[in-house]
Amino acid sequence: MKSPSHFKKDYYGGALMVLIGLAAIYASVQYRLGTLAHMGPGFFPCAVGALLVVTGVLIAASARAETAPSGPAVGHAHGMPDMRGAICIILGVLAFLLFGEYLGLLPATFAIVFISALGDRSNTWLQALLLSLAMMAIATVVFWWALQLQLPLFKWGA
């Protein structure tokens, strides 16, 4: 039951590596390549990119050959991530960036904890709120007061 998805994954994975490798080659050709004895800045990334393309092709090629179901997979998180959770985590980070830039440490702390906590389906609004308040306390005591983090608690504008 796993074989089609495994097949596809390796196929896409290999293609992705080829793409990254090609991009690296493309970018490094714009820097000077130089000769083997006197390498320019572009030589090493170009070589690594080329190797990555080869590896990517091999990954995709072996994906085509493999049809048997794979053994027990260790340590890989399979499948698509939970959309609500993932989006909330990303939004939380973006909110931290925005609030950290314009409003200060405490609003940013509140935003990242509160928004990420709402990503978990079993958290209620109240639990998320309490957790963010607790983290705001830690932010003030540990990071702002004890570690002297260079970010004011509150500010207005960049």
Add this chain to the structure above:
Amino acid sequence: MQSLQDLWFGFGVAFQGTNLMWSFFGVLVGNLIGVLPGMGALSAISILLPLTYAMHPVPAILMLAGIFYGSQYGGAIGAILLNLPSHPPHAVTCLDGYPMTKAGKGGTALGITMICSFFAASVGILVMVFASPLLTEIAFKFGPTEIFSIMLLGLLAGSTMSRGSPLKGVAMTLFGLLCGVVGTDVNTGSFRFSFGVPELSDGLELVAIAMGLFGVADFLLNVNRMKVITANTSLRIRDMRPSWAELKEAFWPMVRGTGVGTLFGAMPGTGPTITTFVAYALERKISKTPDKFGTGMIAGVAGPEASAHSKTQVDFIPTMSLGIPGDAVMALILGALLIQGIQPGPQLITDHPDIFWGLIASFWIGNVILMVLNVPMIGVWVKLLQVPYRYLFPSAMFFIAVGVFSTQNNLFQIWEVLAFGLIGALLMALDFSVAPIMLGFVLGPMVEENFRRALLLSRGDMSIFVTRPISGTFIVLSALLLAGVTWSAWRGKKRGKPQESVADEVLASAHVVPPKQVGQGV
């Protein structure tokens, strides 16, 4: 004995008030984070790495080492009591540790683990004391050619002998090498891959990559996917003392596990996961009752745990004396040293004896602290194990954001975390193991520099890598490794079974499907 004198000096360094305090703090916090579900050594070190920037190098490195083995031990607690390996090497400990818990002997398993880890770490430290100066002597003969070749071997071993498909490991290492290229080229001073962003001219931030790959990426994939922990375990100190018969049962597996760990630790690039799997497989092979493995055999806990801890110690030898990290965790510690302005390598022992010998001595002290700490604290750890994931990951997101900000007091690095979190999640969803990226990233600049220097010296003649004897040996070893991996992959395919890795094969042969894992690492 020069070594013993130096070690004595090291104890002097490690026992200094501040150093001892930071070492203790590292062990405590590492243990604490290691116990938390979903957090392994990698996340613990990357979250606390920014703290060390403002510190003196000696306490900084002592603290990081403390975090490392503290979190490793903490991971074993989760594996044994809740069948939850937060650090991949502990996946095998689950196989026999959790059945022991179910049989009401979880305390004994923890006690055995503690004794094994102390024994193994002590042996590892002894090996370190006597092997490092020898290795350093050899390493002084290394020129750029040799360094490039041994790094090549390390990178190859690191990428092919970890978990998952070897090809994908190689791809990830190459990707890591590319990430290391970003920034200013040391030889010519031109910016590379900086996309016109001035903040990228100093290269990507180590902590940001680590937290993105091992923190955010994991959260992205695991949110709402973690199983709810409902185990009700209560443990008392009394339960942790194993009986005499149990100790005897654990003794030889412990010695063998230590041997396996020492051997693998000396090889650059072999991760701890493969070490524990090999130790487990060895115990099963030697045992008179191999069928009983997986039902709570003491040997199945003692062997792997001992191997993990001796490997941890011995791993510091190539990291410190050659500057070649064995796995992603070592790569992080190496990165921390570089940030402190200390170049690991043969000169480290002579230039910074306080760091090297202080570190060795602090291992011993740290392991004693670990033992002393865990006996009374076990009740607290059990409570911590039950912290729900839904509170854990939002708090961790905050710590990551603030921690990364504090590295350079700049919000820009948080963008890097987000980017690498997304990249990591995508790669993991495609069945890539992200740990080799770290290895490639840290070694990348060194590989490039030595490659360029070697070819500059030989006037562009590639044969220099083969004709110089030491370098040639490493190249031959790399070629043998590649041939071996290719051959076993080809053989695996012929049998109609895709080659995952030795580690997965062992698991498959144990007929146990491991629980879904949280942490990512080699």
